[in-house]
Amino acid sequence: MKKEIIVIGDVEMGAGTLTDDFISDKALSQLIIMLSKQEQPLDLIMNGDTFDFLKCPHFGKEGKKTFPRHITEQISLDKLNLMYKAHTRVFKAWKKFVKKKQHYIIFIIGNHDQDLIYKRVQEQLRVLLGRKQNILFKFRYRQQGVHVEHGHQYDLVSRMNFDKLFLSYKGISILNFSWVSFSLIGDFLALKEQHPFLERVKPWPALFSLYDLIVKKLSFHSIVFILKSLLYYPFRYYSDPTYTLPRTLLREIYYRIKNFDWEVEDIIASFKKSKHPHLRRNKLYVFGHVHKKYVEENTDWTILQPDTWRDEYFLEQNSRTLKSKKKNYVQIKIDDLSEVTWQINTWPIIRSTFHFEDVIKDELTFLNLAAKEEGYTFPQFTTPDQ
Ligand SMILES: [Mn+2]
Numbered sequence: 241m242k243k244e245i246i247v248i249g250d251v252e253m254g255a256g257t258l259t260d261d262f263i264s265d266k267a268l269s270q271l272i273i274m275l276s277k278q279e280q281p282l283d284l285i286m287n288g289d290t291f292d293f294l295k296c297p298h299f300g301k302e303g304k305k306t307f308p309r310h311i312t313e314q315i316s317l318d319k320l321n322l323m324y325k326a327h328t329r330v331f332k333a334w335k336k337f338v339k340k341k342q343h344y345i346i347f348i349i350g351n352h353d354q355d356l357i358y359k360r361v362q363e364q365l366r367v368l369l370g371r372k373q374n375i376l377f378k379f380r381y382r383q384q385g386v387h388v389e390h391g392h393q394y395d396l397v398s399r400m401n402f403d404k405l406f407l408s409y410k411g412i413s414i415l416n417f418s419w420v421s422f423s424l425i426g427d428f429l430a431l432k433e434q435h436p437f438l439e440r441v442k443p444w445p446a447l448f449s450l451y452d453l454i455v456k457k458l459s460f461h462s463i464v465f466i467l468k469s470l471l472y473y474p475f476r477y478y479s480d481p482t483y484t485l486p487r488t489l490l491r492e493i494y495y496r497i498k499n500f501d502w503e504v505e506d507i508i509a510s511f512k513k514s515k516h517p518h519l520r521r522n523k524l525y526v527f528g529h530v531h532k533k534y535v536e537e538n539t540d541w542t543i544l545q546p547d548t549w550r551d552e553y554f555l556e557q558n559s560r561t562l563k564s565k566k567k568n569y570v571q572i573k574i575d576d577l578s579e580v581t582w583q584i585n586t587w588p589i590i591r592s593t594f595h596f597e598d599v600i601k602d603e604l605t606f607l608n609l610a611a612k613e614e615g616y617t618f619p620q621f622t623t624p625d626q
Contacts (some may be wrong), residue, residue, distance in 0.1 A: 244280060247388055247570040249287035249528030250548035252295075252352060255319070256326030256619040257305075258436040258607075259295040259429055261550040263616040264567055267589050268549060269333035271569065276337040284337060285381055287528040288350025288390025292550075293319050294421055295352070295429060309425045309482050311415040316355035320364055326619045331368055338371040345369070346376045350390035350529065351398045354415055357405055382522070384574050391527035391545075392418075394507040394514065396492055398529075407481045414482070419489055422482050423465065431461055437603035441562065441596075442531065446555045451600060466493065508534065508543060523580045526570055533568060533584070546570050546584055551610055555596060562599060564591035564610075589614065 251268065254260030275282060296319045297305045308315055324331055337343055347365070349356045356362060356377055366372035380389035392398040397420045407416045417425075432439055438454055441447045448455045469485050477483040507530055512519065525543045531552060534545035546568040553562040567589060572582045591613050599606045611618065
């Protein structure tokens with residue numbers, strides 16, 4: 241059957257606040273609208289972490305901003321509505337895309353949008369996008385030799401517990417996140433708000449070697465956090481299941497902190513280890529999660545990672561310049577004979593080069609400048625200069 245599959249990963253849209261790193265609304269919606277004009281059957285796969293629920297704040301009744309760790313279905317719904325307000329343009333493009341009955345959107349669930357497992361969240365997204373039967377939610381997509389999944393299941397500290405997706409807290413059902421996700425909510429979001437631009441800079445070793453202050457802050461935070469996780473939280477919050485430290489991870493966490501290694505582990509290597517005997521079952525594997533472009537071609541199978549759509553920069557250590565990373569997507573074609581061909585395409589965006597020294601002096605100015613260059617307007621209620 242003749243058909244096309246498009247894979248876009250790690251968009252990570254949030255509420256347009258300091259903890260939202262997605263600003264390429266214009267480019268992404270233009271790409272989706274271009275796809276919407278095609279007549280042939282088309283599966284648009286949003287390959288996980290499309291929404292950054294984890295870093296998205298919640299506004300309580302009095303409008304007070306919090307980052308709650310007990311995520312009920314209602315909190316996830318509220319967050320989805322904030323993201324809709326902050327990134328309406330992308331939602332409108334998706335809506336246009338599914339107007340054709342042969343066009344499907346498949347939201348793969350990632351570790352930043354685990355909230356998509358809530359049925360009312362799925363229903364609300366279907367309502368926002370129209371043509372409900374063409375909006376699907378999955379952990380993995382497998383069709384005609386093409387296997388697409390986010391990939392966090394091959395990352396020891398980010399993997400989800402499929403046997404226990406929910407926890408009960410004070411009689412209410414909440415999401416059961418991985419230890420790393422609970423840690424992120426608990427402690428590191430305050431640091432992220434102090435340095436909203438820095439988390440966009442890669443690779444981390446280059447950033448750390450040029451910026452002493454952040455190394456000190458991060459080490460201090462990590463050490464305090466790990467001590468609290470071991471010696472204080474389990475007792476202070478005895479009846480709170482979100483503070484349970486999984487014993488099996490202790491060694492891994494200790495190792496990472498000791499080596500100051502918080503980059504996502506090599507998920508491709510662990511995937512190959514876990515799946516190797518079956519690798520030949522599929523022709524093409526597409527992953528996300530790791531924000532890096534990756535291509536591994538073999539005679540029988542190919543593994544691809546197209547990289548993220550959030551605003552990220554490559555730090556060139558010698559010139560101390562920051563270059564905006566390219567926005568890629570995977571285009572897969574299946575012909576009448578079920579032959580699979582693929583390519584990674586780059587969507588053109590014109591961005592200027594920033595100087596690292598200028599950025600660290602005034603992160604907010606460059607956050608705004610980046611948004612301006614991408615044509616993104618922050619939602620009124622969350623403008624970063626406020
Ligand atoms: Mn991820």
